[in-house]
Amino acid sequence: MSQTTLFCLIGPSGAGKDALLAYAREHLTGSENIVFSHRYITRPSQEEGENHIALTQAEFDQRQQLGLFALSWQSHQFAYGIGVEIDAWLQAGAHVVINGSREYLPQASQRYPQMRVILLEVNSDAIRQRLVERGRETAQEIDARIAHNQQLPPVEHPHLYVLNNDSSLAEAGVKLMALLKGGD
Numbered sequence: 174m175s176q177t178t179l180f181c182l183i184g185p186s187g188a189g190k191d192a193l194l195a196y197a198r199e200h201l202t203g204s205e206n207i208v209f210s211h212r213y214i215t216r217p218s219q220e221e222g223e224n225h226i227a228l229t230q231a232e233f234d235q236r237q238q239l240g241l242f243a244l245s246w247q248s249h250q251f252a253y254g255i256g257v258e259i260d261a262w263l264q265a266g267a268h269v270v271i272n273g274s275r276e277y278l279p280q281a282s283q284r285y286p287q288m289r290v291i292l293l294e295v296n297s298d299a300i301r302q303r304l305v306e307r308g309r310e311t312a313q314e315i316d317a318r319i320a321h322n323q324q325l326p327p328v329e330h331p332h333l334y335v336l337n338n339d340s341s342l343a344e345a346g347v348k349l350m351a352l353l354k355g356g357d
Contacts, residue, residue, distance in 0.1 A: 177263045179285050180353060181273035184293030185322040186249070187300035187307070189338045189345065190272055193293070195224070196346035197270070197353060207268045207353050213242070213254040228252075244284065246277035249318070270353060275328055282330060290330045291352055293338045297323070 182190050198209055211226050213236065218227045228236070233252045237245060242254035259269045273281060275292075282288060295303075297319055304315045334352055338345045 177266055178268045179259065179263060179288045180268065180270045180291060181278070181281060181285075181288050182270065182291045182293065182349075183273045183275045183278060183328070184295065184338070185275075185300055186318050187303040188293040188295045189303065189342070190293060191224070192342055193338065193346055193349050194270065194272060196342055197350050200346065201350060201353070205268070205354050206266065207270060208262050209270045210255055210259050210262075210272075212272055213256060215252045244271070244273070244277065244281050246274050246280070248274055248276065268353065275325060278328065278330065287332070289332045289334065289352075290328070291334050291336055291349065292328050293336055295338045299339055 182194065184190055194209060197207075201207055211224060213228050213233065214225045215228055215230050215233050216225070218225065230252065233254065236242060236254065237252075241257055243257045243259050245252065245254040247253070253274065255271050255273075259271065262269050273290075278290065282290075300322070301315060301319060304310060304318065305312075310318070336345060336348055336352065
């Protein structure tokens, strides 16, 4: 990759985005000049799961009003933001990886038209199992998430890569790292 790239990892809740991002962070040597952004979310931090920055709704709204988010959206009763620091990282020559949103992808693509989108695909049984193991939602809420996922239109983007995550974390992690390093 000669110029900097913004990578947007998307997929349904339970697809394994957080685990894959953690795997890539741990296994990349640093020589690839790849950095990972944190999301700002109006959800409390938890010991397991996404490594995010928890904000109250008032804190989120204040940062939104100050223009501190490059990208922001609402989903599952929470507000999500990606900080404007990603623009500075891209300008400094880093390749940046964000944990994005399928529903917000059209707006993100308008701001970053050259962004590369990595869509995680996982069978619905695996998603259900992962959501149950995560333990954040009731069985009804999990059913609602899965139904919502199935109603979304197919993802279309000129720089779309599909990564199946039905296999082991290591297998999918190696494939993700190859995409981030510029391989296919």
